[in-house]
Amino acid sequence: MLQVRDLVKRYDGFTAVDHLSFDVYSGEVFGLLGPNGAGKTTTIRIVMDIFKPDEGSVSVLGHPPGLARERIGYLPEERGLYRNLKVIDVLVYLAELKGTPRAVAEQRARTWLERVDLAEWSEHKVRDLSRGMQQKLQFIACLVHDPELIILDEPFQGLDPVNVELIKQLLRELQREGKTIVLSAHQMNLVEALCDRIVLIHQGRAVLYGPLDEIKRRYAPRMVRVRTSASLPDMPGVMEVQRHADAYEITLQEIAPQELLRLLVERDIPVEAFEVSSPSLEEIFIAVVKEAAHA
């Protein structure tokens, strides 16, 4: 669906994207993650043929960038709409530019407006809409032409929690419909629940790439949280035990969490709660960046 190979982009001696490579497969939600300034937007703009790369190659839907514009839905980071036009006119115009016939575009636009509860605003000017409504409108504006590949650059930026949930819901529905979605975000916690695979970018380079669950497994800190009223005895394979108000945080060194649970049961420790800690993407990112800095 999307192939990026050894991509390089420099601005005035500063390397924004540094030999970046990744693939996006059909039907998946792919996360392009990293802090602000990591090179995500530059990469997306090259994919969208808005910027030209200095080195490397990109293939979008089997074509060089720019040849399959009609099959891509794009929500840029810098986004807005014609404030002085009617809602329906904006959606129809943008869909027409993507090659959708006018009548079809209008019909689809009305369906989408209903889907996000904006149907009654279709004949109003965009400037009359609240900020939240405009954000929903921006989102559906990139979907009216029914694209195969949807690229969303920081889609949750500036959204209130209600709209974040709405967009997440829509993204799940789109994935079920077979769309391929590329999500770029710096707030990793917002997208990690949605993504199948990710590439984590730092200073233009990929520092982590692959299926999300595999990455999480690879970087799991082997930490277990146990709530009990009893005192914990020394146990083999345990590196560190930290006591908090109502629980223990146990760092394992050589044994698996299941082994620890067996040891606790064998020693008649009354376990009220047992939880294997899962690291957040952000924690993994920080750990990886620190590792890279020390290496």
Place this chain on the structure above:
Amino acid sequence: MHKVWIIARHEYAVNVRRLGFILMTVLVPLLGAMGLLVAAFFGGEATQFFEEHFAMEPKNVGLVDHLGNFTPILPKYQDRFRLFADEESGRAAMMAGEITTLLVIPEDYIATGRVIVYSKGSSFSAAVLEESSLVRAFFVDHLLRDRVDPLLRERLAVPIRPVVVSLAAEGRPQEGPLSTALNIIVPYILGILLIMTIFVSSGYLLRGVAEEKGDRIIEILLSSVTAWELMAGKVIGLGALGLTQVLIWLGAALGLGGGAVGLLGVAVTLLSRPEVFVLGLIYYLLGFLVYAVSMGAVGALGSTMHESQQLAGIFSLAAAIPLMLSGFLFSDPNMPLARVLSWFPLTAPTMMLIRLPMTEVPLIDIVGSIVMLILSIPAILWAGSKVFRMGLLMYGKRPTLTQVIRALREA
């Protein structure tokens, strides 16, 4: 090309509803109609009023005649000139406001031509006297009375009454004041019309681009179309808008009363010299392309509407240069500077539109200027769309000259 058409249609539909466009389209014919109404109401009275109040001919002139040739004053001059026996009584009359100027003709006037002019305030009235055909006629009539035939005297006072005869393309003479009026009015009307519509339409392009930058919609557009398609669509849509305005104005002029158009001279020239009309249309379209693309590209570099307008002002100035030179062009439409500017793409459209109705423009100038424009338009479009794309994506800051050059080099 289909996308260019969609953009053109969108730009036309959005801008034709702008209040500024509607006002300008309606106001120009309205002002024309008002002008005609005023002219019809006041007609000859207005002419008389202007002659009485603004004519530079002197009135109430006092005269002290030491030579003797001016005494008595001929009857036809008695309402404007009055004799005084000596300078003292003349000066007293002037102080009392009975006369505005006092002329003293000394005894040696014939030998020296010296005339003493008493005037209140500035020396302006003396200059007026020197240039006045009435005063000249007054002197000639009195100096030659009883010596020369009255007809000859009159001819000596006003030796030339010019009747301008313009030669049409085929050498057929076009006589009369209408021909003179055509040579003066038509170029101006066509030139100003061109400049007005070009800059009104280009102004919409500039404003549209600035608004799209401000509304952060540019990147969405550039993900659907190329910068070239976006610019071409805008230029075509707004060019059609400008043409609509011109057609409405011409239609209104025709509707305002057939003969009135003849008064302006536009229709007569266009009908009597159809090649001027066809060439005018060609220069209008080529001119619009050159200015709109240049202004669109440079306008996109601005970070605010105001800054964009300042940058685009360079092109307004270039287009207006031929109008500034029109004083010289009236005397010689084929002067070397006019010919040079006719070959330069930024001045060629307005320069040729002014020159064409005035004279027979050398064929080499017509062919050369059209070829130069046709050759330069793709280059301007190419460079314009590159600069346009770079400018569009820079929010809140203006690109440096180095960045502009790099954008052109990378393209």
